[in-house]
Amino acid sequence: RGGLHGFSGAARGPIEALAREFGWQPSELKSSGCRMADEHLSTRLGDMLAGRPPLCLWSAGLIHVGRHFRTAGGEKIIVSRNAVEAERLEAAQRNDPRKASSLIVPDDFAGPSALAFGEDVATAIGLINRYSKSAADNLVRITRPEGVIERLALSHGAPADELRAI
Secondary structure: OHOOOOOOOOOOOOHHHHHHOOOOOHHOOOOOHHHHHHHHHHHOOOHHHHHHOOOHHHHHOOOOOEEEEEEEOOOEEEEOHHHHHHHHHHHHOOOOOOOOEEEEEEEOOOOEEEEEOOHHHHHHHHHHHOOOOOOOOOOOEEEEOOOEEEEEEEOOOOOOOOOEEE
């Protein structure tokens, strides 16, 4: 590790400085390449290796999507940051090989979607409330793993205080 010169993440500045010491021009350098050197992503991968959902090709495909949280009970929730991520979460829930995730989406307002692994849908609703500008009587639509669809008001959401961001 001592020979890594303190490199971390995808920042190219330190690598370019080292290259100049050897007489190379930065334009000759290729990208640092490895996304796993990104501290944020490596933290998420470590969480996936240790937690739920179990690491598989399906769950690994979600590593770049949204904001990731762990509840106090150890359940995982992913909240979308934009419409593209919301679509990816929807597709992920449809294709969940274990049929163990619930999709929570805004029903009558604009806001993020959430994918909850486990039973803690109330905290996922609380996160949607946190990241949207909506009223407590706005509704979310919950698609359970078995396909059951229900609607709940945002007021049913639990405070999203005891979460660990990943």
